[in-house]
Amino acid sequence: MLVVVTRESGRNDTLRAWLPASTVIEVPLTTTVFRAMADVEDDLARADAHGPFAVLAVTSARSRDFLQAALRVCARDAEVWTVGPTTSAAVVDAGLAVTGEAPSALALAERLAHGPVLVLGARAMRDELPAELSARGIDVQQVACYETVPVELDEAARATLARADAIVIGAPSAWRVARDAVAPDTWVVVPGETTAAAVRAEHERVLVGWRSEVARRLEELVAGDRSRQAPQ
Numbered sequence: 044m045l046v047v048v049t050r051e052s053g054r055n056d057t058l059r060a061w062l063p064a065s066t067v068i069e070v071p072l073t074t075t076v077f078r079a080m081a082d083v084e085d086d087l088a089r090a091d092a093h094g095p096f097a098v099l100a101v102t103s104a105r106s107r108d109f110l111q112a113a114l115r116v117c118a119r120d121a122e123v124w125t126v127g128p129t130t131s132a133a134v135v136d137a138g139l140a141v142t143g144e145a146p147s148a149l150a151l152a153e154r155l156a157h158g159p160v161l162v163l164g165a166r167a168m169r170d171e172l173p174a175e176l177s178a179r180g181i182d183v184q185q186v187a188c189y190e191t192v193p194v195e196l197d198e199a200a201r202a203t204l205a206r207a208d209a210i211v212i213g214a215p216s217a218w219r220v221a222r223d224a225v226a227p228d229t230w231v232v233v234p235g236e237t238t239a240a241a242v243r244a245e246h247e248r249v250l251v252g253w254r255s256e257v258a259r260r261l262e263e264l265v266a267g268d269r270s271r272q273a274p275q
Contacts, residue, residue, distance in 0.1 A: 062258055083188055095116060095118045107133040111137075129234070153175065159181070165191055204225055209261055209264045229248065
């Protein structure tokens with residue numbers, strides 16, 4: 044079984060740990076450009092007019108290095124909420140306690156009961172979280188820490204994606220890069236419902252969850268595909 048992991052180089056080790064015994068090839072689909080700390084601090088200073096924030100919502104592990112700066116505009120007893128286990132691990136690694144974790148930005152918004160809320164994440168963040176909070180009258184401010192830039196795929200990368208039995212996609216931005224090269228019968232494995240929704244809009248075969256149980260299910264599905272394709 045050929046599985047393609049698509050996070051940036053050096054960020055795929057945790058994926059390899061739970062993937063089944065198979066051929067794993069790395070094809071990065073995006074790269075991260077971090078904003079200068081001074082620019083993020085300027086944005087936080089402007090957001091501070093709406094603080095001190097009662098909740099810090101961290102939507103990506105890539106915001107890790109900006110957490111301490113964000114806490115300076117939060118209340119002393121501010122809650123720290125995260126989207127996904129990878130983000131939670133990064134927050135804990137930075138020395139903070141996680142109040143709660145949600146599988147998606149929308150699920151997080153539904154669990155937050157009060158504000159004001161400061162959201163840390165990408166420059167092009169999806170709008171479910173602020174839209175849901177604003178609709179409920181909760182003040183929410185967003186500060187971008189980084190930008191995810193698509194990689195231009197060469198022919199070798201496209202060929203690898205096209206012949207994969209499964210592709211591990213971490214975010215909608217990665218799917219947008221890969222989608223034209225992915226075969227209809229390829230299984231796409233995603234971490235949560237936000238990315239799953241983006242993939243399902245264009246591709247039928249989606250598995251949700253980055254864990255060993257999903258890996259075992261993936262093995263079963265690929266084995267079933269090969270059995271049906273074998274000459275009778």
